[in-house]
Amino acid sequence: xxxxxxASICIAGFMLGACSSExxxxxxxxxxxxxxxxxxxxSGAGGGWDTTARMVAKVIDEANLANKSFGVxxxxxxxxxxxxxxxxxxxxxxxxxxxxxxxxxxxxNEQSKYGFKDxxxxxxLIADYGAFAVRADAKWDNLxxxxxxxxxxxxxxxxxxxxxxxxxAHMQFVQFAMExxxxxxxxxxxxxxxxGAITSLLNGSVxxxxxxxxxxxxxxxxxxxxxxxVTSSDRLQGDFLSDIPTVKEQGYDAEFVNWRGVLGPPNMTxxxxxxxxxxxxxxxxxxxxxxxxxxxxxxxxxxxxSEFTEFLEEQENDMDRLLKATGFKxx
Amino acid sequence: MGVFDGLLTGLxxxxxxxxxLFVFIGVLLxxxxxxxxxxxxxxxxxxxxxxxxxxxxxxxxxxxxxVYYGSMYGGSTSSILLNAPGVAGxxxxxxxxxxxxxxxxxxxxxxISAICSFIGGTVGVxxxxxxxxxxxxxxxxxxPPEYFALMLLGLLAIASLSDGSxxxxxxxxxxxxxxxxxxxxxxxxxxxxxxxxxxLLDGIDxxxxxxxxxxxxxxxxxxxxRKAGGLKDAKSIGTLKLTKDEAxxxxxxxxxxxxxxxxLGVLPGAGATISSFIAYITEKKLAKKPEDFxxxxxxxxxxxxxxxxxxxxxxxVPLLSLGIPGSGTTAVMLGAFLVLxxxxxxxxxxxxxDVFWGVIASMYIGNIILLILNLPLIPYLARIxxxxxxxLISLVLMFCFLGVYAVSFNIADLYLLLLFGIxxxxxxxxAFPAAPFILAFILGGMMEQSLRQSLTISGGDLxxxxxxxxxxxxxxxxxxxxxxxxxKGIIKKGRNTTNLSA
Numbered sequence: 001x002x003x004x005x006x007a008s009i010c011i012a013g014f015m016l017g018a019c020s021s022e023x024x025x026x027x028x029x030x031x032x033x034x035x036x037x038x039x040x041x042x043s044g045a046g047g048g049w050d051t052t053a054r055m056v057a058k059v060i061d062e063a064n065l066a067n068k069s070f071g072v073x074x075x076x077x078x079x080x081x082x083x084x085x086x087x088x089x090x091x092x093x094x095x096x097x098x099x100x101x102x103x104x105x106x107x108x109n110e111q112s113k114y115g116f117k118d119x120x121x122x123x124x125l126i127a128d129y130g131a132f133a134v135r136a137d138a139k140w141d142n143l144x145x146x147x148x149x150x151x152x153x154x155x156x157x158x159x160x161x162x163x164x165x166x167x168x169a170h171m172q173f174v175q176f177a178m179e180x181x182x183x184x185x186x187x188x189x190x191x192x193x194x195x196g197a198i199t200s201l202l203n204g205s206v207x208x209x210x211x212x213x214x215x216x217x218x219x220x221x222x223x224x225x226x227x228x229x230v231t232s233s234d235r236l237q238g239d240f241l242s243d244i245p246t247v248k249e250q251g252y253d254a255e256f257v258n259w260r261g262v263l264g265p266p267n268m269t270x271x272x273x274x275x276x277x278x279x280x281x282x283x284x285x286x287x288x289x290x291x292x293x294x295x296x297x298x299x300x301x302x303x304x305x306s307e308f309t310e311f312l313e314e315q316e317n318d319m320d321r322l323l324k325a326t327g328f329k330x331x
Numbered sequence: 332m333g334v335f336d337g338l339l340t341g342l343x344x345x346x347x348x349x350x351x352l353f354v355f356i357g358v359l360l361x362x363x364x365x366x367x368x369x370x371x372x373x374x375x376x377x378x379x380x381x382x383x384x385x386x387x388x389x390x391x392x393x394x395x396x397x398v399y400y401g402s403m404y405g406g407s408t409s410s411i412l413l414n415a416p417g418v419a420g421x422x423x424x425x426x427x428x429x430x431x432x433x434x435x436x437x438x439x440x441x442x443i444s445a446i447c448s449f450i451g452g453t454v455g456v457x458x459x460x461x462x463x464x465x466x467x468x469x470x471x472x473x474x475p476p477e478y479f480a481l482m483l484l485g486l487l488a489i490a491s492l493s494d495g496s497x498x499x500x501x502x503x504x505x506x507x508x509x510x511x512x513x514x515x516x517x518x519x520x521x522x523x524x525x526x527x528x529x530x531l532l533d534g535i536d537x538x539x540x541x542x543x544x545x546x547x548x549x550x551x552x553x554x555x556x557r558k559a560g561g562l563k564d565a566k567s568i569g570t571l572k573l574t575k576d577e578a579x580x581x582x583x584x585x586x587x588x589x590x591x592x593x594x595l596g597v598l599p600g601a602g603a604t605i606s607s608f609i610a611y612i613t614e615k616k617l618a619k620k621p622e623d624f625x626x627x628x629x630x631x632x633x634x635x636x637x638x639x640x641x642x643x644x645x646x647x648v649p650l651l652s653l654g655i656p657g658s659g660t661t662a663v664m665l666g667a668f669l670v671l672x673x674x675x676x677x678x679x680x681x682x683x684x685d686v687f688w689g690v691i692a693s694m695y696i697g698n699i700i701l702l703i704l705n706l707p708l709i710p711y712l713a714r715i716x717x718x719x720x721x722x723l724i725s726l727v728l729m730f731c732f733l734g735v736y737a738v739s740f741n742i743a744d745l746y747l748l749l750l751f752g753i754x755x756x757x758x759x760x761x762a763f764p765a766a767p768f769i770l771a772f773i774l775g776g777m778m779e780q781s782l783r784q785s786l787t788i789s790g791g792d793l794x795x796x797x798x799x800x801x802x803x804x805x806x807x808x809x810x811x812x813x814x815x816x817x818x819k820g821i822i823k824k825g826r827n828t829t830n831l832s833a
Contacts, residue, residue, distance in 0.1 A: 044738075045377030051666055058381040074374075076739055078532035079515065085529060109520060111532060158788050164520035190475070190784040191517040196600045198655055205474030205788060218654050222677035292384075295672050328520075 031271035033068045033094050039262075040097040042083025044076040049098045051296070052260050056098070056125070056280075059289045065282050081112035087265055088114055093272045096122060096264040103263075104316050105167045108323055116316065120268040121308040123280040124261030126293065127301035130172040130231035131216040132247075133209045135201060136224055143229045143250045146208065147180035154186035157207035160197045165189055166328040171319065172231060172256040173210040174326055179252045184326055201225065212258055214297040217241065231256035236299070259301060259315075261308055273305045337680070338460060341688025344389045345696055354693045357394035358701050361401020366712075368409055368417030368542060368734035372402040376663045380670050388671035389686045393693035395667050396647070399660055400452060400694065403603060403643045404701050407444045407636060412437060412715055413727050415546035417734060419537050420603030420639040422769055423611045425545065426492075427624065427631030434627050436569040437713040443573070443629060444636045445705040447585050451637035452698040454589035455596070455644025460691050463652050464680070470597050470649040470657075475784035476795050478600065480805035482778035485605050485770070487812050488612040492625075492766040500767045503758065507771030510535060511779075518783045530743035539744055540772055542731040543751025544758070544765040550724045551756040568713040571706070581633035584614045592638030596645025599657035603639040603646075604773055610638035616812065644694065651675050651687055 039057050041050040050072070057070035075083035080102055087097055099116070107115030132143065140146040149156040161169025170191075174184045192200060201209045202224060209216065209225070213236065219225045221240050229247040230236060233255040236244070248255060262280060264272070283289055284302050293300065303311055323329035344350050364370045375398050383391035406418035411428030424444065431440040458466075473481070489504045490497055513524045514534030525531040573581075588610040595606035614634035615624045624631040649655040654676030656662035668675050673686055680687045715723070735748045755765055789795035797803050 045374040045663065047662075047666075050377060051380070051670075054377070054381050055670075058384070074740070076533070077741060078529045081529045081532055082741065111515065111522060112529070155790060164515065164517055166520045188787050188790070190787050191780075192784065193517055196478075196655075198653075199471045199599050199649075200474050200784075202471045202653075203474050205476075218674045218676045218678070224677065292670070296669055 029271065031093075031269065031275050033066065033275075035094055036068050037066070037070050038073045038095045039070050040073045040075050040083055040087060040095065042075050042077075042080040042087075042097055042099075045074055048100060048260070049080075050074060052126070053098045055289070055292050056262075056283060059283050059286055059292070060279065063283070063286050063288060065279055065286075079106050079111065081106060081114075084112055084114045084119070088118055091265040091267070093264060093268055096262055096276065098260065099263050100260045101168050101258060101315070101319075102163075104312070104319055105163075105171070108316070108320055108329060109166050116263065116309075116312045118266055119263040120266060120273060120305070121312055122262045122264050122268075122273060122276040122305055124259050124301055124303035124308045124311065125280060125284060126260050126298040128212045128214055128258040128260070128298060129236065130169075130256045130258065131211055131213045131244075132173065132176075132228045133201065133211065133216045133220065133225045134207060134228060135204065136226055138207065138226065140228060141226070142245070143176070143180075143247060143252070146228060147177060147182055147252075150177060150182040150187060151180065154183045155188055158188040158190065158205075159208045159210055160190050160192055160200055160206040161210040162191070162193055162197055164191050166323060166326075168258070169210045171322055173208070175254055175256060175322055176229075176231070176247050176252050178322070178325065179254050198225075213241070213244075217297065220244075232299075257301070257315075259311070260298075261303070277304045334460065337684050337688040338692060340684050341690075341692035344685050344689030345393060345693040349387075349390055350393060350689070350693060351696060353390050353394040354397050354697045355700055357397020358401035358404070358697045359704065361398040361403075362405035362701065362704065364398065365402035365405025365418060366408045368415050368538065368546075368730060370734070370737060371418060372399050372660045373663050375402070376660065376667060380663075380667050383667065384670055386671070388668075388673050388683070389689040391671055392664075392668065392673070392686060393690050393697075395664060396690050396693065397697045399664065400640065400643045400697060401701060403640050404445070404448045404452075404705065407448070407639075408441065408712055411440045411444060411632075412713065413546060414549045415727060415731060416541045417538065418603075419541070419773055420607055420642070421635075422541060422545075422604070422766075422773075423607040423635035424632060424639075426611065426635075426766060427626070427628045430625070430627035431629075431632065432713075432716060436627065437716055438568045438571045438709055439573065439577075440632060441709045441713055442571040442706065443581060443632050445702060445709065446573075447581065447633045447636040448640040448705075449698055449702040450585050451589050451592055451640035452644055452701070453695065455593045455641040456691060456694040456698065458590070458593050459644055459647055459694075463648050463691075466597050466648045467652040467677075469594070470599060470653060470655070472801060473598050473601075474799075475781045475788065476799045476802045477805070478598075478781040479778060479785055479796065480799075480802040480809070481598075481601060481605070482774045482781060484805055484809045484812070485608050485612075485774045486778065487809055488608050488770055489767040490813075492764060492770065495762060499763045503763045503765065504767040504771040504775075507768040508775045510540070510768075511772045511776040517780055518787070528743075530741065534776075535747060536735070536738055536744065537773065538735055538738055539747050540751055540769060542735060543748050544755035544768060546727055546731050547748065547752025548755025548759055548765065550727055551752060552759055553720070553724055555756075568710070568716060571709055577629055580629050583617075584610070584630045584634040585637045587613070587617075588634050588637040589641045592641030593645040595638070596642030596657075597648045599646075599649045599655050600777065601642075602658050603642040606638040606642040607635035608770060608774070610634035612812070616815075647690070651679055651690070653677065654679075 039053045041053040043049045053072045057072050060066050060070045106112045163169040170189055178184050200206045213230055216227055220227045227244050230244050233248050235242050364375050376395050406421040407424040410416040410421040410425035412432055414425055414429040416422045416425050428440045489500055513531055515522050515532055592606040595601045614630050615621045646657045646661050649657050650661045656665045735744050785795050
């Protein structure tokens, strides 16, 4: 999976060389942190960013990968906006943060002044993929049947997700539904943030759950729900996972990656970038982290700083186009 | 494997030396965390996740479960002694608990809290053990229209939370509704009433409101009215012992709310807070002397204290048997399960019986440890009130600010805390009750979301509310709640007149 994804990203141009200052730290070719590195989760305890940060810090410390220790700091608020503003203001290379697609969505939806371009992408680490699930006894057996019904009547099915309209769970569904020719502006979508989404799916209040593979897979394994498609470009690996068809193989040419990587403050030097890139690459290669990934169902998706920057640029352009097409953002 | 065999396996895990030790550590941590406003079970469990990595999953999880229900146990201490609820589930405990402490009955209030928590928790575990597989159906029976009906029922408490003017209670509730609207709206993604300030995007935290309106307002009141006796030191904390009559008095609420609380806890999203408020209003409705409520009624304390602990146990039903987290804390617990390689859900009982039954069996032990731990501590805890008042209120202020800062690490929240402190003080001066405000703040957000979710699903058709049998039943109960007292009054009047004419 990771190979194809990385191959699909063009060979990177050195965008970062342009925006990072070359003057600093030119005396020594290497950079090492001078104090404890703060790995910030711009959210409260629990949840994806926090878990990723805690696991990464734990592996780096336990495997002695860095000369200084890594501490996790929670900086919740504004869906991440407060943590990002804080990182930008402090501008300290010892202060880096975990991010995922909301970094792009929240900026595009104008809820944060800062987007990824205001920071230094250091490395992407892992990826999860989206999944579209329906009740086990639903009349749809594949996405084509679902999309055909929605094409005839956009209100034929109600979709539920954990993020607000115009953000991740909504847009991953919209992206494919639009590809299929559904009038997405009239599709009913509701947000449920307190873990009640799967409840509403099981009791029949709603019909489709737009979520991530790791959330949906256990209910599917227990036979309560059917996963109609996953948003990776190739089938996922694992005894149950490999039986789930991708959206792509059902004829809708798109993919959606819930990437998770680390970014630093603006204007980091090449040496600093290089240090973190290598550190995270080493961290991903450890056995401890592989074990953690297995448990959470995280796929490896390592991108170095320049590849990550290029990837984020593509993502932002795609999502911007999608938000405009669906009327969430003005042209 | 039957329930009985399963429980035996579980007891083996829970009664091992390691099991008892870690349950003890868990509930001890939980109680302490619960007592300090600002430290909640969510952050405690999240921080524990990396530490427990590599431990025996059953042992690690029974410790984390201990932190969770232990915090609900300890949470009422600050509500009762200082009027500073640190967890939403313990707000209702302050309505009668704090007046009791003021009357010199702090010891008794804490004893009732500990005993009722124990009973609620233990009855909850029995129900969890016997009915867990059956109840998983109940847990998913609530969709948006049903939640809307439930929130509406909870909000009826507004009328019964007012001592004097019902109009003032509704004004206070309206303010609560306005404040909960602040932030990004989940159904549209638009920001409301944030005035471009990123600090308001996530809305205002419960703790800011609770500590501002209750604790800071109380402190301000005590200081400004010090001449009227507000700053007199408490002379006694009273006895811990309950008389036979008192035990009889709380027997009813404790029994009822153990069951009601548990069933509300089973519903994802409802949980301890709603069950404690519903417990408070049902007990007030059922009481022979409802006018005692809010002035130190034993029933008014026993009801919510039983319910919130029973509900906390109930929340394990959807978590363990469906893999659905019902609250922020259980969502983090779910993460803790995953790290340890355990996927909670329909397959848990058959794939990891030691974990499933170990956690349940450990709750029996946990509840007993909590009772043994808490009862002897009461005299010492209650002695906090004997600290000279000027010192005590300075400490309360400090803990409020620390607690709020520890949640968000954001200075802006401290200004908000002050602002709500001033608002709470003004409300007290002008005799506006603060309880309806916080009730509207807690339930109003969920009520609005479920209303709009329901209407989006139905395409704007209101029939969705009365076509659901569960929602319809709850609406009927709500109407009865409102009108039965009125009817009773009319009947009574009628009887009196007949008596007179006879």
